[in-house]
Amino acid sequence: xxxxxxNFREFINEHVESTKKLRKDLWxxxxxxxxxxxxxxxxxxxxxxxxLTKIYADKExxxxxxxxxxxENNFQDHDLKRHATLIFNSFESEQKDEExxxxxxxxxxxxxxxxxxxxxxxxxxxxNDNDILKILQTSDDNDLRKKAWLASKEIGKEVAAQVIxxxxxxxxxxxxxxxxxxxxxxxKQEEIDHDFLFRTLDNLKxxxxxxxxxxxxxxxxxxxxxxxxxxxxxRSWHYADPxxxxxxxxxxxxxxxxxxxxxxxxLNLKFYDGIGLEVRDILERSDLYAKEGKCQHAFCTxxxxxxxxxILCNITPNEKWTSTTLHELGHAVYDKYLPHExxxxxxxxxxxxxxxxxxxLMGRLTKDxxxxxxxxxxxxxxxxxxxxxxESQATLAMxxxxxxxxxxxxxxxxxxxxxxxxxxxxxWDCVEKYQFVKRPENRNEPDWAAKLHLAxxxxxxxxxxxxxxxxxxxxxxxxxxxxxxxxxxxEAGLFLxxxxxxxGARFDWNETLxxxxxEKLNPQYFIKEFIKA
Numbered sequence: 001x002x003x004x005x006x007n008f009r010e011f012i013n014e015h016v017e018s019t020k021k022l023r024k025d026l027w028x029x030x031x032x033x034x035x036x037x038x039x040x041x042x043x044x045x046x047x048x049x050x051x052l053t054k055i056y057a058d059k060e061x062x063x064x065x066x067x068x069x070x071x072e073n074n075f076q077d078h079d080l081k082r083h084a085t086l087i088f089n090s091f092e093s094e095q096k097d098e099e100x101x102x103x104x105x106x107x108x109x110x111x112x113x114x115x116x117x118x119x120x121x122x123x124x125x126x127x128n129d130n131d132i133l134k135i136l137q138t139s140d141d142n143d144l145r146k147k148a149w150l151a152s153k154e155i156g157k158e159v160a161a162q163v164i165x166x167x168x169x170x171x172x173x174x175x176x177x178x179x180x181x182x183x184x185x186x187x188k189q190e191e192i193d194h195d196f197l198f199r200t201l202d203n204l205k206x207x208x209x210x211x212x213x214x215x216x217x218x219x220x221x222x223x224x225x226x227x228x229x230x231x232x233x234x235r236s237w238h239y240a241d242p243x244x245x246x247x248x249x250x251x252x253x254x255x256x257x258x259x260x261x262x263x264x265x266x267l268n269l270k271f272y273d274g275i276g277l278e279v280r281d282i283l284e285r286s287d288l289y290a291k292e293g294k295c296q297h298a299f300c301t302x303x304x305x306x307x308x309x310x311i312l313c314n315i316t317p318n319e320k321w322t323s324t325t326l327h328e329l330g331h332a333v334y335d336k337y338l339p340h341e342x343x344x345x346x347x348x349x350x351x352x353x354x355x356x357x358x359x360x361l362m363g364r365l366t367k368d369x370x371x372x373x374x375x376x377x378x379x380x381x382x383x384x385x386x387x388x389x390x391e392s393q394a395t396l397a398m399x400x401x402x403x404x405x406x407x408x409x410x411x412x413x414x415x416x417x418x419x420x421x422x423x424x425x426x427x428w429d430c431v432e433k434y435q436f437v438k439r440p441e442n443r444n445e446p447d448w449a450a451k452l453h454l455a456x457x458x459x460x461x462x463x464x465x466x467x468x469x470x471x472x473x474x475x476x477x478x479x480x481x482x483x484x485x486x487x488x489x490x491e492a493g494l495f496l497x498x499x500x501x502x503x504g505a506r507f508d509w510n511e512t513l514x515x516x517x518x519e520k521l522n523p524q525y526f527i528k529e530f531i532k533a
Contacts, residue, residue, distance in 0.1 A: 005075055008068045012083055016344045022052050024304040031301060034312055037116045037293030046109045053101050056094035065091045082506055083345055089189040096173050104169050108456070111162050115452045116295050118158060120151025127151055129296040130316055137240045137248065137256065137318075142227055149237035153450045160423075160446035163455040167419040170458065183416035186459035191351070191508050197462055200523065204465070205406055205434070207531050212399045216436055219248070219396070235440055236431075243451065244435055245404035246320065247397035253389045255319035255366060258378055264315050264322050268329055271365065271375050275486065275493035277333045282309050288325075290314040297452070298324050300331035300359075305347045309335045319366050327363035334358045337497050342504040351509035352460070356467030358496065361474055361486070367394040371487045398468070398530040406434040408461035412454060423448055470513055472526035474500070477517045 026048040033041035055061070065088050072084035096104070119126040122135070127148070135148040170182035179185035187194050223238050224231045240248030249256060265283060272279045285308065290296070300311045311328040315321045334355045338347050349355035365371040369387050372378050378386065411430045415423060427448035428439035453460055474496075475486070483489045499516040506512075510520045 004068070004071055005077065005080060008075075008080055008084070011064060011068070012087070012343075012345060015087070019052060019055060020304075020344070022048060022055075024308075026052055027301055027303045031303065031310065031312075033112075034116065034295040034299075035287045037113070037295075042109050042113055046105055049105050050101055053094050053105065054098065056091050057096055057098075057101060059095075062091045062095060079343060079346065079506065083343070085191075086345060086505060089191075092177060093173075093185070093189055095177060100169065100173070104166065107162060107166055107169070111159050111166070111455050114159050115155060115456065117293060118155045120148075120154045122147045122151050128290065130290060130314060133241060133320065136237070136242070140227060142229065142238075145237045146235075149242055152242035153445060153447045156446040156449035159455060160449035163449050164419050164423070166455060167416060171416060171419070181416040183413050183459055187462075190459070192462065192466075197466075200469075201406060201409060201462070201465065203523070204402055207527060208399055208402055211395075211531055212403050213436065215396050215399055223248075232438075234438070236437055239437075243404060244437055245401060247393060247400050253386060253393040255386070255393075258372075258376060258382055258386070259319055259322050260317050262317055262322070262376065264317055264325055267322060267375055268325050271326065271362075271371065271487065272329060272333065274375070274488040274490075275496075276490040277337070277493045277497075279329050279333065279336075282311065282329065282332045282336060285310040286312065288313045288315050290316075298328050300328045300335065302335040302348075305338075305344060306340070307336070323363045323366040326365055327359040330359035330362035331355050333496075334501055337501045338504050339502055342506065346505045348505045350503060350505055350507060350512035351463075353463040353466040353470060354500075354509050354512060356463050357470035357474060358500075360464070360467050361471040364394065364471070365487065367397060368487065370485055374488055395530050402465060402468070403434045403436075405461050405465040407431055408451070408453065409465070410434070411448060412459065412461065415448075415454070416459075466521070469521060469523050469526045470509075472529045473513065473517050473519075473522060475529070476525045 026045065029041050029045040029048055032038070033045050069084045069088040072081045075081045075084065094101075119128055120132060121127065122131075122144070127135075129152070132148045132152050135144060139145055139148075167182070174180070174182040174185040177185065179188070184194065187197065220231055220234050223234055227238060229238075236242070236244060240246060265288065269279065269283075287294070287310075294314070295312060296314055298311070298313045300309065302309050309332045311325075311332055313321065313325055313328060315325060334349050338349070340347070365375075367390055369390055372387070372390070373383065407430045410433075411427055414421075414426055414430075424444050424446055427446075431437050432439060448454065477499075478484070478486055478489075478492045478495060481489070481491050481495060483491045486492045495516075500512065503512050503515060507515065514520045
């Protein structure tokens with residue numbers, strides 16, 4: 001067995017060295033494409049992704065990896081056992097022939113290109129995502145709001161057929177490997193137990209049904225009054241974003257106006273400085289403002305696992321983009337503060353949901369009283385009006401997000417079970433079931449395909465929901481520190497670095513959480529914080 005361990009160490013070293021530069025070049029090309037939308041970078045990205053995927057698809061290499069995985073319980077070295085799991089999962093998902101590799105990657109690049117370069121139309125004028133959001137957040141014109149909402153869905157018609165084709169290709173790979181479909185395979189490779197996940201989600205649905213119904217009823221009454229319509233006439237375009245995934249300004253809570261004259265980057269610097277996590281180097285490498293051809297969304301990327309961490313944003317001075325920038329920098333500080341003495345393959349967050357938890361924890365702060373007082377320095381007038389309603393607004397925001405997440409997870413699961421079913425109807429069935437939003441009359445369009453995660457970040461949304469649960473558990477642990485709060489608390493930054501980030505991917509997500517907080521995932525912290533059932 002000693003020889004097998006030594007062979008595995010040699011394999012790991014060789015694999016890392018043979019892929020390190022290729023990975024860096026790939027992520028650099030991907031970054032350049034997302035920032036510019038230029039064909040040259042798209043082609044370079046495709047070329048490099050095919051090269052890297054072929055390494056993982058190599059059947060002889062996979063046979064070796066499977067042998068190491070089969071013998072992992074005999075390894076004395078914990079890190080070797082962990083490598084066996086992570087490397088096996090990476091290789092297994094790419095077991096496809098060259099034709100399928102080329103087809104899948106080129107198809108994904110085409111879809112990505114369409115999302116990046118598409119702009120909707122309102123009254124014949126091109127509009128970007130920020131333009132659409134501005135209309136939905138500020139306009140009282142019902143006709144204009146509907147046009148903006150329809151503009152947000154135009155991309156769905158352009159990409160739907162290709163997204164379904166991608167789903168079929170992913171299912172083909174999964175079934176050849178013995179899985180029911182890609183969704184089931186992805187959960188297994190992500191070390192998420194299927195039954196645990198849906199027990200947790202079903203419990204969240206049950207716990208949030210009545211609180212959400214009550215909050216949404218209050219919201220709908222205020223919207224009906226605002227727009228001069230009957231309650232039964234409220235539709236998707238009356239909410240403040242195209243998918244009803246975020247809380248609108250409601251009642252006395254209008255957070256956007258307190259950010260309209262703020263420097264969003266400076267607010268972020270002030271906050272992260274206050275917890276002892278340096279982000280200036282990250283921001284210097286980042287691309288923060290909207291421009292033609294650029295991806296209209298936001299993400300964080302670790303180019304090389306050696307310090308080149310960046311975020312992409314499209315900042316405008318409002319609450320959404322303040323929260324989003326806090327969120328993306330949350331991902332970034334996790335990546336940045338991973339110890340460099342960790343083996344290269346373990347120099348990653350414990351799991352996608354683990355890094356989402358940090359991002360969620362930070363993104364929540366725009367609805368936190370202490371943060372608004374100490375970081376934004378809100379006026380006495382705003383303090384008097386806003387702060388009494390902030391807690392209820394935070395609860396509303398979380399209820400809205402959880403119910404939206406349930407739409408995504410349940411729709412996607414069903415889509416992979418049968419991609420040839422009537423997905424347009426399935427989408428609105430899910431929206432009505434989980435969000436209590438009526439479908440538009442006589443509409444039969446692929447509105448689901450307007451959500452890019454379904455194409456570009458498959459089987460992902462459960463990480464957001466579980467990430468929120470983890471964020472509440474981490475928040476509880478921070479509240480038990482002597483200084484109690486996250487804002488202006490270097491002790492909180494040290495806790496995150498020394499108790500959570502420090503482990504990298506050395507342990508699975510739940511064991512990492514236990515090492516930081518003293519227990520594995522306990523949804524009660526989230527329930528107590530937001531549902532109060």
